[in-house]
Amino acid sequence: MFYFRDMQVKRLRENLYATILFQDISYFDKEKVGTLTSRLAADCQRLSHVIGNDLQLILRNTFQGTGAIINLLALSWPLALSALMICAVLSAIFLVYGRYQRKAARLTQDFTACANDVAQETLSLIRIVQVYGTGKEEFERYNQWLQKLAFISVRESVGNGFWNLSFNTLYRSTQIVAVIFGGMSVLSCRVTAEQLTKYVLYCEWLIYAAWRVTNSLSSLLQSIGASEQIFQLMNLLPCDQFLVKGIKLQRLIGHIQFVNVSFQYPARSMMPVLDHLNFSVKPNQVIAIVGLSGSGKSTLINLLLRLYEPSSGQICIDGIPLKELDIRWLRQNIGYVSQEHHIFHMDIKSNIKYGCPRNINQGDVEQAAKLAYAHDFISSLPNGYETLVDDNVLSGGQKQRIAIARAILRDPVIMILDEPTSALDSESEHYIKEVLYAFKNESKSRTTIIIAHRLSTVKAADRIIVMDNGQIIEMGNHEELIVKNGLYAKLNKFQADIVVT
């Protein structure tokens, strides 16, 4: 039985996890990660309890109750009717109680998920919480949800108490009435002692069967309340991009075009983030995107990676609209270093090999690490490339170098780097910059897009796109933009002044 139940939990969690993983990325703008992980754990457990326990209890007791009714009917139909009436009253009370319990269960799950969100957020930002001394406030925030949870639990217990009280009062009073009136009937010889004993016994069977069925039903309702969202999630279809088999080109060249692309995030549909962008990147070019914070640089990359769809306009790669290309194939040809340099809880080698579509050996991994200027620090670790790491073990710069090595190892046609050197010291930045620009001189065609705040990283780019408020305001190489004396020249001057002082 337990094995069966564990298998059910496993299968449910697998299905739910797969549904979440193949959702449109904008889904994560609406749902909180804590809520989803709570659904994966507690809700699936609860639902599988229904399948493993409640259903078989309901079935068993329904058979027992039916047997008791048949025996009561054989004994005397007025007696059977009176027993059925008691069961009908019990069912009516249960209907009201069941509805209440279902609502309480949903609230319990929601409050638990909110408490989990706060805990997850606080623990993942524990350093900020400690340095800013906000432990007490965070405790209060968590406690607020726990108090709501406690309030609901108390109400649930009170409801349960009323239900048990109604059941016991009805059942015991039935027994008392049966013994008093049945005893009088036995004395006046209208009923035999055997009939009375049978009545009391079958009545007990029937009422207890009804009680167990309603109790299991109540647990079932609780789980249904808690699991409504699981079913809603599991009913979601995978995102279009994973369903449709798109075009796979014989050879990707890396010619990128943005044609009149506008975009707003689903979570903020009234706020345009990109406004009619038009530009193209030729194969083998290095393009840099610069601009003030919040100007839409990372969003542009999100669209190119097809993590979101443009609200209007079109992105083409090698002349084919992005939507028509096979997304898995396309992403295999892209190397991506994201702004957040988190790494997986795996050994360093697996982190570098992560998602690499080619067959590779230790030599390839080391070569990529050398190019990313990561080999020396990895070799100095006691277990070298086999060292098990997580987000807390390595410095920001070390994690960033592992992310760069991962992108280099894929040997991609399109290399996308969102702030690849933000956490690096000047020496590492210099070497990595050299490597990224050296790609250009290889025989293989490779298009590189770099977003950077440090203008030293982008000076050598073939073209620099300057963004402001979701629009492209300047375009050209470093020298042209300096002559133009616009935003780029201003930013360049600021950074030069900072270096001098």
Ligand SMILES: Nc1ncnc2c1ncn2[C@@H]1O[C@H](COP(=O)(O)OP(=O)(O)OP(=O)(O)O)[C@@H](O)[C@H]1O
């Ligand atoms: N998931 C999201 N949901 C809603 N709005 C978002 C989301 N991500 C970003 N934004 C908003 O979109 C705008 C552009 O953000 P984006 O991250 O593209 O800017 P950026 O130029 O890359 O900034 P930075 O240089 O600081 O990384 C910002 O106003 C931001 O608040």
